[in-house]
Amino acid sequence: MKKLILTLTATILASNFCFSQDIITKKSGEDIQAKVLEVTNTEIKYKKFDNQTGPIFTMSKTELLMIRYENGTKDIFTEIQSVTPTSNPTSSTTPIGDLADRGKEDANSYYRGDKSGAGWVAATAILASPLLGVIPAVICASVEPSDDNLNYKESELMKNAVYNQAYTEQAHKIKKKKIWRSYGISAGIGIVLNLLLLSY
Numbered sequence: 001m002k003k004l005i006l007t008l009t010a011t012i013l014a015s016n017f018c019f020s021q022d023i024i025t026k027k028s029g030e031d032i033q034a035k036v037l038e039v040t041n042t043e044i045k046y047k048k049f050d051n052q053t054g055p056i057f058t059m060s061k062t063e064l065l066m067i068r069y070e071n072g073t074k075d076i077f078t079e080i081q082s083v084t085p086t087s088n089p090t091s092s093t094t095p096i097g098d099l100a101d102r103g104k105e106d107a108n109s110y111y112r113g114d115k116s117g118a119g120w121v122a123a124t125a126i127l128a129s130p131l132l133g134v135i136p137a138v139i140c141a142s143v144e145p146s147d148d149n150l151n152y153k154e155s156e157l158m159k160n161a162v163y164n165q166a167y168t169e170q171a172h173k174i175k176k177k178k179i180w181r182s183y184g185i186s187a188g189i190g191i192v193l194n195l196l197l198l199s200y
Contacts (some may be wrong), residue, residue, distance in 0.1 A: 021049040023068040023147055024059070029155055031147060036067060039075065065159055072143040074168075076161045082167025102157075110151045111171040116140060118182035129194075132188035137183040141176045144168055 024032040024046065033049040034057075043060050044067070064077040119139030125133025148160075150171055159162045 001087070013140065022046070022070055025065045025068070025147060026059075026063050027161075028063075029065075036069065039067070066164070068144070068147065074144070076164065085190045098158060099157075099163045099176075100166040103163040103168075104170040106154075107150075107167045107170035107174065110153055111145070111149075111167075111174055112151060113145075113175050113178040114151070115149050116145070116175045116178050117143075117172065118179050121179055122182045122186035125183055125186035126190045126193065130190045133183055133187055137179055141179045144172045145175050 021033045022036045024034050024036070024044070026032070032046075034046040035049055036046045036051055037056065038045040041061075041155060043058050044064070045056050045058050047056055060078050066074055066076045068074045074107060100103060117136060120138060121133055121137045125134050145168070150168065152158050158167065
């Protein structure tokens with residue numbers, strides 16, 4: 001019974017950890033934690049996440065960079081444009097393909113997979129069972145890293161849709177690898193521990 005309660009608690013905590021709120025990112029770089037209610041051709045309507053019984057706010061799409069929804073999907077509202085890298089201000093604008101490549105390279109360099117949910121996955125696989133550890137692993141691996149955890153170094157480049165998408169997708173791949181590696185190691189430990197307990 002204790003094992004079942006522990007398993008359910010770990011699964012619920014992992015789900016709450018991975019799924020939280022919608023994040024509205026403005027072109028100014030400001031992030032708003034919200035519950036998006038409606039997206040029209042010209043504006044969005046939302047409530048503040050910490051006051052969902054409060055007023056409905058309206059924002060023009062021209063102010064938006066993107067919305068990251070709680071299920072991991074996102075809408076990007078900026079047009080594809082060339083960006084001059086801040087590290088080389090004398091160069092000409094950067095081609096789109098180069099921005100995508102740079103986004104992937106920067107994700108490999110800077111993203112560390114912090115707060116990926118790998119800890120919850122490991123705890124569930126070891127303390128409950130390897131089979132139940134699959135549940136938080138699937139949940140956490142399906143969610144893109146939040147903006148707060150992307151650890152990007154150049155905020156100006158992240159305003160470019162091509163760079164942003166490439167960086168985020170690569171970071172998501174890294175996150176998935178970290179989670180499934182953690183699950184594999186923890187499941188192995190869990191199996192060994194169970195076998196040892198059964199042998200006594």
